[in-house]
Amino acid sequence: MNSEQQLNKMRAALVDHKRPPHPSGFTTSLAFAWRALLKIKYVPEQLLDVTFFPVMFTLMFTYLFGGALAGSTADYLQFLIPGILVQTVVFTTVYTGVSLNEDISKGTFDRFRSMPIWGPSPLVGALLADTVRYTLASIIVIILGLILGFRPAGGVLGVVAGIMLVLIFSFSLSWVFTMLGLILQTAKAVMGISMTLLFPVTFASNIFVDPATMPGWLRAFVNINPVSILTTSLRQLMGGQVNWMQIIWVLIVSAVLILIFAPVTMYLYRNKR
Amino acid sequence: MENVMNQKDQPLAIEAVDLVKRFGKHRAVDGINLAIPQGTVYGFLGPNGAGKTTTMKMLATLLKPDGGTAKIFGHDLFKEQDAVRACVSLTGQFASVDEDLSGTENLMLIARLMGYTRSDSKDRAAELLDAFDLQDAAKRQVKKYSGGMRRRLDIAASMVVRPKLLFLDEPTTGLDPRSRNQIWDIVRALVSTGTTVLLTTQYLDEADQLADRIAVIDHGKIIAKGTSSELKASVGTGILHVRLIDAAARAEAQQLLSTTLGTPVHLSSDPSALSAQLSDTDHAAKALTMLSDHQIRVSEFSLGQPSLDEVFLTLTGKPAEDSPQKEGALE
């Protein structure tokens, strides 16, 4: 540093500025979403879980079990793809909690929390960016399905409607993991507990098999499992049917998740440590 | 030395009364009172775990105090949180910049959050990177910055909109002397533009260099307040550091020095070194002569400013707790 010159530059940079008007909560949320998306640019590996896992699961289930489960792998694909889509996106929601926890433990959020901005915007921004990830994951699954022989009778409209429904549900479910991200001490713990919660919810569902052959108690759980309801809605939408009852149920569950977990998350966020 | 009456008349940047923060049963901050005039640099000096960060976080609205009240530029910490946040900025102890993003992107994010348009935020980021001598690293990920660069970026992020009050939590811990000097220059430049700075440090010389007034904190309490010369005066005029050729002679040397000087003699963690307070620097020669008269050979000696450890030793009668150098002192 050429001291005198550098110091003058610094003083100039500090003195000559006027305060811009306060930004809206929407603007600040978008700024945070921009930040989260930039991270994908630098760490593209983080997209592995939305690409690698669905590909692996689809191939494995289709070719290992497909024939046995549905008579032929082609038939099984029609059944499996909407389910894999749900599974992939639902698992991606965990990432939201993990990255939030990392931000907090690194102190990055301390600065944001001491700024005069709309309180929830860092969280809302992160969730908006995650919606982009979910969309990406959905597109990958659909493309893979189409390559393997998935032929949705609902056409483009049905597929898009199905993806929208998954996005709504996942956005709502993310609040559960942001809450865990705030409660738990380490990112590892967030990952561990979230997975422990998600595994039974996704596997004890109708994603991979029709529950008809399951024991009664399990079938009862599978049938009321929101993941099953979502999967069923998706199959119907992509198959060209609209079952409003099912869709409304998914929307109700989503609303309940937000109504419970968003305020709790915000409370924890505001009063963190 | 500043006139105390004058200080009373100056408007205050921070006024805190009896701040308390508990973590479980542990009182991390245990009744802190502050009156910090605008436009000055105030230093918190204290060992690990003293409660410096906790106090700062409360004043920056990040932590809710369990007791007490505080006003920042006349705004109540609880009732006018938004007004408080609009005048303060925090540069935390652990870098609060985003390691995954570049310098430009970090500053642009803050500028966007402060209400700059996209293109203005780009300009402001470039201007600040240039001012903080980071223009060459603008596009690099912060992960690849050196400690000093990271700190400068961190402070630049606090300056996107110049705050009236800046909190700087241990701005130079872990930096080499050159980077430390750069940070010191930055702090001085900030103050010359009118910002009030509250900084924490574990180094007496840093507080000495930067702070107009200092509060020494230990166990959540302020145990001494004043200008750095006042604090040093309370410790004595200086410290004599002695290093012996033969470590086995240390006990005898300690005995001799304490009788000659009449002040406590502190054993350092280095087994052949010891230090003693001097009430008068002339006594140093006398002490060294005494050692040589007793055939205790000295490999090194120096007259130094009292260290934080020594300030603590005098103020509390015991070494700073949790300080890495304390083991030797406890022997």
Ligand SMILES: Nc1ncnc2c1ncn2[C@@H]1O[C@H](COP(=O)(O)OP(=O)(O)OP(=O)(O)O)[C@@H](O)[C@H]1O
């Ligand atoms: N979130 C927390 N939960 C429980 N205890 C805490 C928490 N934060 C701080 N403490 C405790 O409060 C005390 C004061 O901590 P603080 O971080 O304020 O110290 P400090 O003076 O900043 O120390 P350092 O120099 O190490 O940064 C310590 O004993 C610490 O363990």
Ligand SMILES: [Mg+2]
């Ligand atoms: Mg600290």
